Amino acid sequence: xxxxxxxxxxxxxxxxxxxFLLISPTLAFSKDMMISPFFTRNLSPVVQIFGLPPAEGGFxxxxxxxxxxxxxxxxxxxxxxxxxxxxxxxxxxxxxLAFSLRYGLGQRWEAGVDLPVVSHxxxxxDGFIENWHDFFGLPQGGREGxxxxxxxxxxNQNGGGAELNFSDSGTxxxxxxxxxxxxxxxxxxxxxxxxxxxxxxxxxxxxADNLRGSGGTDLHLxxxxxxxxxxxxxxxxxxxxxxxxxxxxxxxxxxxxxxxxGFGSVGLGWSPLPWLAFKIxxxxxxxxxxxxxxxxxxxxxxxxxxxGTVQLSDKDTLDLCVSEDIVVDTAPDVNFHVALTHKF
Numbered sequence: 158x159x160x161x162x163x164x165x166x167x168x169x170x171x172x173x174x175x176x177f178l179l180i181s182p183t184l185a186f187s188k189d190m191m192i193s194p195f196f197t198r199n200l201s202p203v204v205q206i207f208g209l210p211p212a213e214g215g216f217x218x219x220x221x222x223x224x225x226x227x228x229x230x231x232x233x234x235x236x237x238x239x240x241x242x243x244x245x246x247x248x249x250x251x252x253x254l255a256f257s258l259r260y261g262l263g264q265r266w267e268a269g270v271d272l273p274v275v276s277h278x279x280x281x282x283d284g285f286i287e288n289w290h291d292f293f294g295l296p297q298g299g300r301e302g303x304x305x306x307x308x309x310x311x312x313n314q315n316g317g318g319a320e321l322n323f324s325d326s327g328t329x330x331x332x333x334x335x336x337x338x339x340x341x342x343x344x345x346x347x348x349x350x351x352x353x354x355x356x357x358x359x360x361x362x363x364x365a366d367n368l369r370g371s372g373g374t375d376l377h378l379x380x381x382x383x384x385x386x387x388x389x390x391x392x393x394x395x396x397x398x399x400x401x402x403x404x405x406x407x408x409x410x411x412x413x414x415x416x417x418x419g420f421g422s423v424g425l426g427w428s429p430l431p432w433l434a435f436k437i438x439x440x441x442x443x444x445x446x447x448x449x450x451x452x453x454x455x456x457x458x459x460x461x462x463x464x465g466t467v468q469l470s471d472k473d474t475l476d477l478c479v480s481e482d483i484v485v486d487t488a489p490d491v492n493f494h495v496a497l498t499h500k501f
Contacts (some may be wrong), residue, residue, distance in 0.1 A: 190468040191216065192385065192394040192426035192434050195478045196496050199458055199488045200232035200251050202277065202310045202368055203321070204445055206409055207402070208334055208359025208375030211255075212422035212440060214396050215351035215383035217267035217340045218259045226257040228476075228496035232489035233282045234310075235303075238451045242315055245453050249308035250280025251368075251489070253331070267338040269357075273331035275369040277323070279306035282491070310368065312410065312454075320410055323368055331363040332370040349386035355379050355400075365408040372408030377401065379420070388425075394434075397423040404445075413446040413454065424462075432468040437461070439483070451486075458487035462494065472500045 194212035199205065211228070218224050230253045237246040252275070259269040312321040336357035343351025356378040363370025379400020387395065399421040407414055424438030441459035449455040464478030476496040482488035 190428065190432060190434060190466070190474070192396070192428060192436070192466065193383070194396050194398075194422060194424055195436065195438050195462050195464065195476060195480075195494060196226060196228045196255070196257065197230060197438075197440065197462055197478060197480060197492065197494045199440070199442065199460060200230055200234075200253060200492055201453070201458075201488050202234060202247055202249070202251055202323070203312075203410065203454065204442075204458070204488070205232075205251060205253065205275070206332075206363075206365065206368055206371040206407070207404060207418075207445060208332065208357065208371075208377060209402065209418070209420060209442060210334070210336075210355070210357060210377055210379070210400075212396075212398055212424075212438065213338075213355060213381055214398075215343060215353045215381045217265070217338050217344075217353055218261040220261040220263050222261045222500060224257075224259040224498055224500050226255070226259075226496055226498040228255045228257060228494070229253070230255075230492055230494045231280075231282070232492040233280060234489045236453055236486040236490075238453060238486070240450055243313065243450055245312045245451050247310050247453060248303060249310060250278055250282060252276040252278075259336075265340040265344050267336075267340075267353075269336035269338070271334040271336070273333075273363075274328065275331040275363065276326075276328040277308060277310070277368060278326040279308045281306075282493075314449075325367070327367055329364060329367060329369050332359050333362045334359045343383075349384070349389065351383045353381050355381050355398075361407075368409070371404070372411075373405040375405065376403045377420075392428045394426045394428070396425070397421070410446060410454070413448050415443075415445055415447055418445055419443045426466070433465065435465040436478070437463050438478075438480075440480075441484075452484070453486050456487050457484065458482070459484045460488040460492070462492075464494070474498045 193214040196211040254274040310323040338355040341352045359375040365372030381398035385394040402418040420442035426434040426436040428434040446454040462480035478494035480492045
């Protein structure tokens with residue numbers, strides 16, 4: 158049982174607003190903040206190993222400019238299921254620190270690389286989430302019956318040995334991703350609408366045994382659009398993307414892995430002040446696995462993120478976001494996202 162959706166949205170907005178108001182006296186105001194999607198993704202332990210790309214907008218980096226983003230996500234996972242032929246438990250915290258670089262090659266081209274550092278551990282947020290549920294009178298969904306700070310990612314089928322059995326904390330580099338984007342429209346200097354095609358290849362540089370990668374190579378291609386014109390009178394920017402991934406055979410639950418996965422994102426940002434934007438964003442994808450009764454593996458997923466962006470200076474922006482699974486058990490219970498972007 159999850160936090161009711163409207164209550165989750167209200168709480169996330171209120172928390173973000175308080176934070177932004179506290180730091181606003183230190184800000185260097187700027188008039189032209191470009192609103193972009195949250196650079197976030199599904200950090201379920203059995204999904205984050207693949208090359209599912211975080212959402213990005215339709216505008217590419219201008220020629221000769223470099224954008225460096227440091228994005229930290231901490232996801233608290235707790236879900237379990239059992240039948241006569243299968244059992245699964247995903248209990249722990251997965252963190253991902255992404256070093257993301259984008260460079261404007263020309264008027265219409267952008268190149269990039271993402272290098273993640275992935276950590277799995279028992280975590281620190283179990284107690285906070287349980288107390289949160291108690292405070293608002295929400296059910297724990299079985300959390301109260303398990304030890305806090307436990308790391309246990311496990312899947313069994315047909316009564317045999319564990320097909321996935323992971324309980325060792327650790328941190329290391331994940332799979333590196335190389336990216337290329339082409340601006341189809343909106344490259345004009347005064348344009349408020351944009352459309353870009355974005356693609357990438359994820360290489361198996363992470364250790365699949367430690368769930369820092371899949372052990373395979375993944376390719377993706379997508380269209381990404383940003384529209385700051387249609388609702389400009391309300392200071393609202395719309396953004397969306399949709400794409401397709403091809404997965405080579407990996408080393409994690411490889412007999413169940415699908416070869417093709419669709420994914421997408423949609424959201425909007427409202428900028429009541431030149432240096433501040435509140436954003437809401439939904440991200441989703443089709444299932445990465447098949448031949449399972451469980452939603453944790455063989456189900457489409459969707460998660461909702463609420464938060465905002467603060468422009469700290471003409472070259473620096475800060476994103477804060479809290480998201481949760483709106484298709485239950487297909488993504489982490491809660492995902493905390495912080496990203497700092499610098500332009501140079």
